[in-house]
Amino acid sequence: MNYWLVKSEPSVYSYEQLEKDKKTTWDGVRNFAARIHLNGMKKGDLVLFYHSNEGKAVMGIAKVVKEAFPDPTATEGQWVAVELAPHKKFKKPVTLEAIKGEEVLQNIYLVRQGRLSVMPLKLEEFDHIVEMGN
DNA sequence: GCCAACGTTGGC
């Protein structure tokens, strides 16, 4: 079991929309580092869902329901997509500011490397953010 | 294979 965090601009696709849709294809990723992480996702893995730009907060937890397959939106290059379903919405969103204030979360990619859109988390980092959201 | 130029992301 692995733990991840994905980013989405809520104006493009929000956690609320994921709950309405029941599941979604996580496609359109065009970044080599992010692709490595997508390929590492296993069915049942839990994924924190972060809203970038607007909100700047983790909204809840999603779950991998289908492992990496060729991205149907890619016209060239071997890009991959996964399918995500909503798992649990946070009682309160965990803001980037709050995350930056936590000693144990200083080393996560979200803080260190702002632009990566799919990133792994250690169990303790994942748990810590989940606790902050409940 | 290096590196400058360029484009994009995302926080502020």
Add this chain to the structure above:
DNA sequence: GCCAACGTTGGC
């Protein structure tokens, strides 16, 4: 809307 950071592209 600006700008820093970073990834990618392309010339050499």
